[in-house]
Amino acid sequence: MQVHSPIPTLSVKSCEERQQHLVRLMEEQQLDAVLIGDPRHVHYYAAYWERPFFAPLFLMTRDGVRTLVMPFECDWPTAVDIKKNYIFNKVATMVEEQLQNSLLELSTELHNVKRLGVDFGIRPGLLPVEGIEQVDLYPAILKQRRRKYDDEIELFKRLFQTTEAAYEYVRENLKVGVTEVELYAGMMQILGNLQGEHFGFFGNDFRCGEGGGLPRYRPAESGELAVIDLGVECRGYRSDMCRTIAVDSPSAAQEEAREQVLEAIQLVESSVRPGVSCREVYENAYNSLNDYRGWSFPHHLGHGLGLSPHEAPHLNPEWDDYFEVGDLFTVEPGLYHDELKGGLRIEEVYYLGESGLEKITTIPTGY
Amino acid sequence: MQVHSPIPTLSVKSCEERQQHLVRLMEEQQLDAVLIGDPRHVHYYAAYWERPFFAPLFLMTRDGVRTLVMPFECDWPTAVDIKKNYIFNKVATMVEEQLQNSLLELSTELHNVKRLGVDFGIRPGLLPVEGIEQVDLYPAILKQRRRKYDDEIELFKRLFQTTEAAYEYVRENLKVGVTEVELYAGMMQILGNLQGEHFGFFGNDFRCGEGGGLPRYRPAESGELAVIDLGVECRGYRSDMCRTIAVDSPSAAQEEAREQVLEAIQLVESSVRPGVSCREVYENAYNSLNDYRGWSFPHHLGHGLGLSPHEAPHLNPEWDDYFEVGDLFTVEPGLYHDELKGGLRIEEVYYLGESGLEKITTIPTGY
Structure with missing residues (x-):
């Protein structure tokens, strides 16, 4: 029980x-x-x-x-x-x-x-x-809505406890031959057990060997990475995070990509404070990642969380946001290339409170 | 796979x-x-x-x-x-x-x-x-929307295949000590596997020992009935059916209630055709069920299915509908009383086509 x-x-x-x-x-x-x-x-x-x-x-x-x-x-x-x-x-x-x-x-x-x-x-x-x-x-x-209140942060912390359990399930169950739908369905069971109530639409990326997409009845193959990007929708609020998990042993290239992505995350962690340009933070990450070894970083660096899938602040070259106290946001650098057999994304979540930057996601980032 | x-x-x-x-x-x-x-x-x-x-x-x-x-x-x-x-x-x-x-x-x-x-x-x-x-x-x-077109009926038949599998799961897994949330989460896995895509909000009634309600972290007890009433929401369409499953051996009273409910269903099957009053069909069922042995039948007899949880035709005393060709509807008589330890409902689904009444639900109704 x-x-x-x-x-x-x-x-x-x-x-x-x-x-x-x-x-x-x-x-x-x-x-x-x-x-x-x-x-x-x-x-x-x-x-x-x-x-x-x-x-x-x-x-x-x-x-x-x-x-x-x-x-x-x-x-x-x-x-x-x-x-x-x-x-x-x-x-x-x-x-x-x-x-x-x-x-x-x-x-x-x-x-x-x-x-x-x-x-x-x-x-x-x-x-x-x-x-x-x-x-x-x-x-x-x-x-x-951009500024998150205390009760919203408490709710989000609880939602991420549920969300993270889905990744532990994938880490234990992703093996050669497992289909994406099997993993998807298995995660539903985990989320259902921990949430105990309806959790809404829970993500777009459940594929092996590709950078993203909805799950297929396709068995995982050796050498592939699975980019799993999901959240639970609870009473209107939506968590969102990502881990990339290897079907079996990661290659040297996949390991190198991971190190590069983690470096980008550290760069963000060390630079975010109120008043800093979100676009500049994006650009720094973009410059450190895109075209590294010919691999690409084609998407945003992150976004605010709340009652919509994406909210302010936008870590995105198309917006001109600056970090503010009260921001709850993701940081999700990635690297993609056929050589990486699906590519890699790691998405962490942070709260910029009165006393500084707090990391909300807690589970390891390894393959 | x-x-x-x-x-x-x-x-x-x-x-x-x-x-x-x-x-x-x-x-x-x-x-x-x-x-x-x-x-x-x-x-x-x-x-x-x-x-x-x-x-x-x-x-x-x-x-x-x-x-x-x-x-x-x-x-x-x-x-x-x-x-x-x-x-x-x-x-x-x-x-x-x-x-x-x-x-x-x-x-x-x-x-x-x-x-x-x-x-x-x-x-x-x-x-x-x-x-x-x-x-x-x-x-x-x-x-x-009341009149269902051929493509809608095809979609519904496929949705009920998924839906029915959840009941087989409950039949295999409901035992003394299992919590309602465990069953709920297990059904999600089954539905996720068979549907292969998001299936929306899937039901309100997942309790043991009560006539309905959202799932709890409460272990099933011997002698109880579980009224499981659910559907999958797929691209806007919603299936809906109900079976009642016994935690262990049903009592004589529970068996008798089931026979009475099945009789009510047969009465409906034999009386539905275009032009018949839905309210009269409700009233006949109500008269045969309510207060039988002091047990009660407090809810509608059925409703149309489609893009909303409940649509026309309404087998309900508050509406004045008449059956029409093209109707897709549920028939869901029940009997409830503490003596039945949760009560009982069976919900079948029918399509009233050009060639008569077709039953869409296929799985057995037994405990």
């Missing part, structure tokens, strides 16, 4: 800190209310989370009153003043119009609203009050 | 049949174009499907021209005239504004559109042309 530590919930305290940003947005943009409908953001601001298919809503009016509309209570405290239930099923059949029914519960609250901030799209006619001007708050919320 | 049959794709022919409904809607509602943004419906009409996080769009204009905006090609034929790519990533980092970028590709096509049918909500300001009146087509599309 395998029992893992419970998944930490978002805290009322941190939610209320985050809600202050909505208060500021209402003032700045002269909004009468803010209506949050993206389930990830309902969780972020109100600590309410339920399974997919439901349509919880979080409304905050200019007077500071917070209303949650939900199908039913969740198992932990939420950061709201008023709770309402919407009709989500009848005699156990889920109604199709979850969002419509949820919005209907806000008819009174929306009655005097002229300007409404929203973070989601509402189909024409679904808002129960006519003539409300909607203002898109998604970009402003996305900006806020 | 376990290899399963490939998952059938939706066919261009059936997509084009389904598109005729959009043509009719444009005529009836005097629309200049229809913009489909729900990824399930892009799949339904255009046969395009990709993993989550992307924002493909399908536009059909009054002249019949069909445009698909996508991040990249999928691996099978699509039912469109023009394909466009939107910017979904830069140097491997996913851009946050998938939908905004996807919509931008339609600036020209939307230029002269005055009335636009839509099936999804668009955040204020994201449509690249101003002054377009939006008309909600979701209810009309939902109505169309």
Whole structure:
């Protein structure tokens, strides 16, 4: 009987800190209310989370009153003043119009609203009050999301415990003849056991002998590397890391590539602090890796983690971000070439807190 | 090395049949174009499907021209005239504004559109042309979805092959002391192996000794029943079935409940044909089950399957549906009471085709 530590919930305290940003947005943009409908953001601001298919809503009016509309209570405290239930099923059949029914519960609250901030799209006619001007708050919320709060970091640490176990499974089970799908399915079992709940879409790269891609019914061959890049999606949040594991004994070239990639990671570790250009950090890594022995480093160096697969900060030449306190981000240099039989990527995760850079990933990087 | 049959794709022919409904809607509602943004419906009409996080769009204009905006090609034929790519990533980092970028590709096509049918909500300001009146087509599309086309039935048959394997796993592995989470995780491995791709949220009921609920780190006890109700979500479609499996030897009461439930299923099988009231079928089952020996039957008798967990037809007293050719639906009578140590539900799935009622589920119903 395998029992893992419970998944930490978002805290009322941190939610209320985050809600202050909505208060500021209402003032700045002269909004009468803010209506949050993206389930990830309902969780972020109100600590309410339920399974997919439901349509919880979080409304905050200019007077500071917070209303949650939900199908039913969740198992932990939420950061709201008023709770309402919407009709989500009848005699156990889920109604199709979850969002419509949820919005209907806000008819009174929306009655005097002229300007409404929203973070989601509402189909024409679904808002129960006519003539409300909607203002898109998604970009402003996305900006806020970059800085991770204490409760988010606690949740992420727990998610990486689960995530890392999948790699230990691959290390034990990857052998000549094992198919990529077998490994993929085996990891699901590990993740399911440790997470104990649905963990969403969990990655794109599960191949042997290639730099990435979805799993195939193809047996692993001697000499190949498997680039395994995955995360668990838990209540909207997504972990993400990568290890490269050898099917059998790594070649001298594969070992050399690994050393080069680890050097790039050390270079990043020694240079990241608030105010440093993410693009420059990318460029330094790129210069040290790309074309080394003719091998290539064709992708970003890293990205922020949170409620989307990729967020700020972007360690990427196409963005112009600078590191800030509160950043949670990946560093994932790699080297790819046919000579490496699949190539190599190592992805570590860091939190840049008040007291400096903290590494969140813990498992070894060896083959 | 376990290899399963490939998952059938939706066919261009059936997509084009389904598109005729959009043509009719444009005529009836005097629309200049229809913009489909729900990824399930892009799949339904255009046969395009990709993993989550992307924002493909399908536009059909009054002249019949069909445009698909996508991040990249999928691996099978699509039912469109023009394909466009939107910017979904830069140097491997996913851009946050998938939908905004996807919509931008339609600036020209939307230029002269005055009335636009839509099936999804668009955040204020994201449509690249101003002054377009939006008309909600979701209810009309939902109505169309009830009738299942040939390609959908083929896909469902394949999904149920995967789904049923999870039950065989439970039958082999449910023993005193096994936790619900262990079974849940083990089923994930089975489903992952047979599906070979992401299968989404897969069910709500995984408990022993209770009528339903999410899995716990709780060991199964002697005498209990496990009501296992799950499905796989594949490219938007969701299978759904239920078997009840005994931890060890079933009691006489549990056996009797099972016989009663099977009788209810036979009653349904013998009465369903086009034009029959779904509510009456529910009521007959309810009368034969509820309060039998003081046990209860508190939930619906069944529901349609498709792109939502529950669709029409509703075998439920709160709806007034009548069976139609093209219905794909579940029949799931149950009996619950402490005396049954968890209660019992059996869920079979049927397709009401031109030639009569076909049972889609195949595995035995015994404990």
